[in-house]
Structures are given as C-alpha cells and as structure tokens.
Amino acid sequence: MNHKELTGEIARRLGYSDKDAAQLTGSMIAIMGEQLQEGKSLSFTDFGTFKVEKKLEHITVNPLTKQRFLVPPQLILTFKPADALKGMSENTISAHE
Amino acid sequence: MNDQFTLHELIGLLSQRNQMKQADAEAFVQTFFALIKETLVIDKYVKVKGLGTFKLIDARERIEANADESVGMQAHLQISFTPDASMRDAVNKPFNHFETILLNEATHYDDIPEEVSSQACQAADDMTESVKTDVPAREEIAAEEKQPANEGTILKDNPHRSGAYLRLPWCLIASVLLAGILIGGGIAWGLLSGRRYIPESVIQILTEEKEEAEHTDTASVVVSSDTFRLPAKDKNKAVLPIVLSDAVRYDIQGTLATHTLRRGESLARLAERYYGNRNLWTYLARYNRNNIKDANDIPVGTLIHIPKLVPKE
Numbered sequence: 254m255n256h257k258e259l260t261g262e263i264a265r266r267l268g269y270s271d272k273d274a275a276q277l278t279g280s281m282i283a284i285m286g287e288q289l290q291e292g293k294s295l296s297f298t299d300f301g302t303f304k305v306e307k308k309l310e311h312i313t314v315n316p317l318t319k320q321r322f323l324v325p326p327q328l329i330l331t332f333k334p335a336d337a338l339k340g341m342s343e344n345t346i347s348a349h350e
Numbered sequence: 351m352n353d354q355f356t357l358h359e360l361i362g363l364l365s366q367r368n369q370m371k372q373a374d375a376e377a378f379v380q381t382f383f384a385l386i387k388e389t390l391v392i393d394k395y396v397k398v399k400g401l402g403t404f405k406l407i408d409a410r411e412r413i414e415a416n417a418d419e420s421v422g423m424q425a426h427l428q429i430s431f432t433p434d435a436s437m438r439d440a441v442n443k444p445f446n447h448f449e450t451i452l453l454n455e456a457t458h459y460d461d462i463p464e465e466v467s468s469q470a471c472q473a474a475d476d477m478t479e480s481v482k483t484d485v486p487a488r489e490e491i492a493a494e495e496k497q498p499a500n501e502g503t504i505l506k507d508n509p510h511r512s513g514a515y516l517r518l519p520w521c522l523i524a525s526v527l528l529a530g531i532l533i534g535g536g537i538a539w540g541l542l543s544g545r546r547y548i549p550e551s552v553i554q555i556l557t558e559e560k561e562e563a564e565h566t567d568t569a570s571v572v573v574s575s576d577t578f579r580l581p582a583k584d585k586n587k588a589v590l591p592i593v594l595s596d597a598v599r600y601d602i603q604g605t606l607a608t609h610t611l612r613r614g615e616s617l618a619r620l621a622e623r624y625y626g627n628r629n630l631w632t633y634l635a636r637y638n639r640n641n642i643k644d645a646n647d648i649p650v651g652t653l654i655h656i657p658k659l660v661p662k663e
Binding site for chain 2 (some may be wrong): 266269278284291296298299301322324325329330331
C-alpha cells in the first residue's frame with residue numbers, strides 16, 4: 254500500500270477529505286521528524302519505537318575491488334516493532350491460513 | 351536524557367498545530383497506526399511518504415528461497431523499516447556534509463576496525479532492529495572533534511602495505527639467485543663433462559697453456575688418451591679448420607690419426623672433431639668396420655682409425 258492509498262483509507266474511516274488526511278499525515282510526520290532530530294525516541298504503545306541510532310565512523314572494504322572506504326558517522330533511524338505488533342502480524346497470518 | 355516522545359505527546363502537538371480537537375487528533379493518530387498495522391499484515395508492505403517503508407519479511411526466505419511455506423511460517427516473520435530519503439537525511443542532518451571517502455592504500459587508521467562490506471552484510475544491517483541508547487546531540491560534537499584529530503595524528507603506513515614492498519624484492523632476489531645458480535651450474539657442467547659445447551678455439555687456448563705448463567711432447571702423432579691434445583696437433587698441421595661438407599662424397603685415402611675411444615665419445619663426435627661435420631661418422635664406421643660390431647655401441651678403449659677423406663671427383 255502506498256502513501257496515497259494509506260491517506261485515502263484514513264480519510265474514508267474518519268470522514269475527512271483526502272486532502273485533509275494527507276495534510277494531517279504530513280503534519281504528524283513532520284512532528285515526528287522534529288522530535289527525532291531533537292534526539293528523542295518515539296515510543297508508541299502497541300506499535301513500536303522509532304529511534305535514532307548512532308553509527309560510528311568505520312572503514313569498509315569492497316571484497317571484489319579491495320577498495321577501502323572511510324564511511325562517516327551516521328545517524329540512522331531505526332524502528333523496533335512492539336511485541337504486540339509482532340504478535341498480531343503472526344497471528345493474523347496464521348489465521349489467514 | 352534519552353527522552354521518550356509518546357503517542358500522547360504526539361497527539362497533543364498535532365491538535366495544537368492543526369487547531370483540532372484532542373479527541374480528533376487522537377482518533378487520527380490511532381487510526382493511522384492501526385491502519386499501518388493492518389495493511390502491513392494484508393499487503394506486507396506500507397509506504398508512508400516522508401517517514402519510510404514498512405515491510406513484513408519472512409526471514410527464512412532469505413536463507414532458504416524455496417522453503418516449504420506452510421511449515422512454521424509465523425515464527426520467521428519480521429518487520430523491517432527503511433526510512434524515507436527525506437527522513438533519513440533529516441535525521442542524519444549533523445553528518446550530512448560528510449561523504450564516504452575512497453582511501454588510499456597507504457592510509458590506515460589504527461583505531462577504526464575494518465570490515466568487509468557485502469550484500470549480505472547490508473541486508474543484515476537492514477534487518478537489524480536492535481536498539482542502542484544514543485545521545486546524538488552530544489555524540490555529534492564528540493565525533494566532529496574526533497574526525498579532524500584522526501586525520502591529523504593517526505595517519506600511519508599500513509603494515510600490510512610495507513609487507514608488500516618487502517615481498518616483491520624477495521621474489522626478485524630468489525629468482526635472480528636461482529637463475530645465477532642455473533647458469534653457473536650449466537657453465538660448470540659444460541666445462542667438466544666430456545661433451546664439447548665450448549668452441550674449439552677456446553679449448554685450444556686452454557690446452558696450449560696446459561701443455562706449456564706440463565712440458566709434454568706434442569710431437570707424437572698418436573693421440574692415445576688426452577683428447578685435448580688433438581686439436582693442438584691438428585692446428586700445427588693446419589688440417590682441422592677445414593670443415594668437410596656432407597653434400598659431397600669422399601674417398602678414403604689412408605689414416606689421418608688414431609683415437610682411443612673414451613667414455614662419452616661416439617663416432618659422430620669424432621667425426622665432428624676431425625672433419626667438423628657429425629654426419630661424416632659413417633666413413634669412420636666403414637673404415638673401422640673390422641673393429642666395430644655395432645656402431646651404436648662401441649666399447650670404451652676401442653682404437654679408432656681416423657681416415658683421411660678426399661672429395662670424390
């Protein structure tokens with residue numbers, strides 16, 4: 254499901270117009286982005302946790318060309334699903350079968 | 351320190367910004383995440399613009415592509431999240447101006463472990479969902495201070511590199527030594543063995559010196575044991591330099607010399623010495639056919655009469 258389908262489905266469920274739903278989604282994501290940049294982790298019950306992880310500067314070697322690269326430190330957004338989300342997806346899948 | 355931003359705060363901020371009721375905002379946020387959950391289960395794929403892509407992956411598929419899907423599938427499902435480019439860049443803002451640098455071979459950082467990157471590793475990274483506590487705001491500063499320090503001080507020669515420098519000369523030295531031994535051995539063998547690979551002129555010089563030293567009588571015509579004496583004698587007679595062609599037939603007119611066969615000698619060798627032509631050994635064989643039973647197997651010590659050959663007109 255892509256972004257458009259997602260916002261469309263939200264609009265349908267809550268009775269918003271597609272435009273409003275898209276705008277609200279954008280606004281929400283903007284807030285999440287701001288919080289993440291401030292170094293906060295987003296922890297949503299029953300869904301999961303978004304966290305910014307620090308990856309240290311390191312050197313990688315391309316095994317084929319033997320070229321060595323110095324990779325700069327990076328801040329990477331990671332997502333850890335909550336147990337509830339994991340369990341749900343598993344149960345639903347097995348229920349489907 | 352490691353502040354958590356909860357669903358509740360998100361709802362509050364959202365309602366504040368969009369001038370909507372708290373309840374509406376909460377309904378919206380709850381629906382949003384619930385919908386992601388549901389579609390993730392059904393579609394196994396949800397893309398949220400600006401945030402990222404959620405995928406439901408059967409981890410076993412990576413390991414075993416053609417695994418039986420009906421068995422134990424639920425145990426291997428994993429949710430992967432790939433941040434959107436815009437979100438990734440926003441999060442990585444403090445380090446965005448750094449770029450991956452191709453290192454020279456000589457550059458070596460002592461404090462940074464090297465790792466081999468591969469598709470598998472990257473895939474594994476994508477899958478990794480372990481979370482460390484991080485303190486971006488502080489670590490940024492620390493890292494930015496650390497980076498220039500690295501470049502300034504810890505640039506050292508790679509030990510592997512200097513090892514490569516050493517290894518090349520060793521190969522060279524070894525091959526040069528081997529070649530020298532081979533060439534030297536070849537020369538020694540050529541000198542010491544009975545075979546003649548050295549020009550006659552050189553041997554003549556050598557033998558003349560030897561004869562002077564020994565004060566031996568070179569006048570004797572019969573060359574019995576010392577083969578080195580022969581060329582000298584022939585040179586005195588000015589016979590040897592004539593190289594006889596095997597394109598002409600020859601008559602045998604008397605005996606030129608006699609020769610006691612030694613180990614390693616053959617009729618062909620004698621023919622080459624006396625006539626300058628190996629192919630004329632047949633005349634030797636014919637002339638000595640009474641002494642020789644088998645021209646290919648002559649006992650050592652056999653007296654060979656060397657015929658004098660005159661071209662047949």
